[in-house]
Amino acid sequence: MEPKIRISPHMLDPFHRILDVGLGILILLGLYYFFFPESLYSKSTHISILFSVTAALAVVSFHLAGVYKEWVGSDLVSECNRIIAAIFLVFSGMLLFGYAFKVSSVYSRRVVLAAMFLWPLLLCLERFVVRKFVFRIFADNLVSRKAVVAGCGDLARSLEAWVDGNPWSGIKIMDYFDSANRGGEGAFSCAGSLSDLPEYVKENHINLVFIALPMREESVIDELLQGLADTTAQIFFFPDMSIFKHLVGSEVAHVAGQTAIVLRSSPFEGMNGLIKRLEDLLIASIILLAVSPFMLVIALGIKLTSKGPVLFKQWRYGLEGEPFQIYKFRTMKVLEDGYDFTPARDRDPRITNFGLFLRKNSLDELPQFFNVLNGSMSIVGPRPHAVKMNEDYRKHIHGYMLRHITKPGITGLAQLNGYKGEVRTDEDMQNRISFDIEYLQNWSVLMDLKIIVKTVYKFAWRQ
Known part of the structure; x- marks a missing residue:
């Protein structure tokens, strides 16, 4: 039997890097062809320079804006925000170059402004189609990243629902572990206790460990992390933050050499x-x-x-x-x-x-x-x-x-x-x-x- 071709979200990174830049160039070319076809010949040198500068700025700007961050756990809105930020950087750079070299009058403002709106729109549409349709069609051929969850409570249930609803993430939850098997109606049936989890991770080549335990169980979490130190699994901690009803701008920060969770900050920093x-x-x-x-x-x-x-x-x-x-x-x-x-x-x-x-x-x-x-x-x-x-x-x-x-x-x-x-x-x-x-x-x-x-x-x- 011929083996299946396995695909992964990470395989799209090179494709997206080429697509993101290439689509911008194609949009500019198409707009010039539609509005000013004669310029493609009379101003061919200037337009070639425009394409080259746009491509160079796009490569740098898309990287700086974090467009190619790992897809796992990244929602569509966040990715579109990063795309919009990157394209703002591209066109800001173009304006600076145009002003510095006094060539802005050579290029069509109609073309440039239209491209500024069409480029992010089409890229976000492409991301939406890939996430919501393409990966669903090829769901059986996705390269799954195996995960286990430490915890059998509401947080674990939320993680399960997110993974089930986002097959493009390439995550497959193998089992759940907790300090006690919380069986019964409406609850998860855990595979074992938390003390069994590190050995399970090593034996089954688990890629991801999701810790979904209450913050008050600090000693339990510390012991679990000690056990996982001998594995290569990536570890994600999902603290129960429901007690902070007005949490705004949450992120991880480094202050005075210490790691801190920012509970309140403006969403409009940086x-x-x-x-x-x-x-x-x-x-x-x-x-x-x-x-x-x-x-x-x-x-x-x-x-x-x-x-x-x-x-x-x-x-x-x-x-x-x-x-x-x-x-x-x-x-x-x-x-x-x-x-x-x-x-x-x-x-x-x-x-x-x-x-x-x-x-x-x-x-x-x-x-x-x-x-x-x-x-x-x-x-x-x-x-x-x-x-x-x-x-x-x-x-x-x-x-x-x-x-x-x-x-x-x-x-x-x-x-x-x-x-x-x-x-x-x-x-x-x-x-x-x-x-x-x-x-x-x-x-x-x-x-x-x-x-x-x-x-x-x-x-x-x-x-």
């Missing part, structure tokens, strides 16, 4: 911060260019319907709790621009008729895109509260100040779920904070884009 800032600058610039005529009409309407300035500046808490001035179109007859003010309520007599229209359609928020450009706000994030409101609620709403580990946003997950405008009860604020924390825990570029699209659909031009 590369993510660069991606978020580039996203804000790009989208805010496009939106401001598109709505600037409407903003001029709104400004004229404000001047004709009430006395006072067009823009209203008010102090809010921003990143790390630092106050900043937020820009809005003035919608009231009064100008309360200090730290203390009375929040607007339904049928508030201070609101002008034109101001009521602006508020209903969220048009009074448009000047906040200037806050985005100057770096005090982001397009998506927790909505900024007034200073007085912050001081009141931080005293009795658990986790309230977590929202300030990132820049405030023009829109956010809480607003999409109905927590916008007047806060009537503490429960309303608690729910708003819960959605803010959920956003920080699950942030991705795709999540931001989804929130922006839904915001436009839900709030813009309401009657």
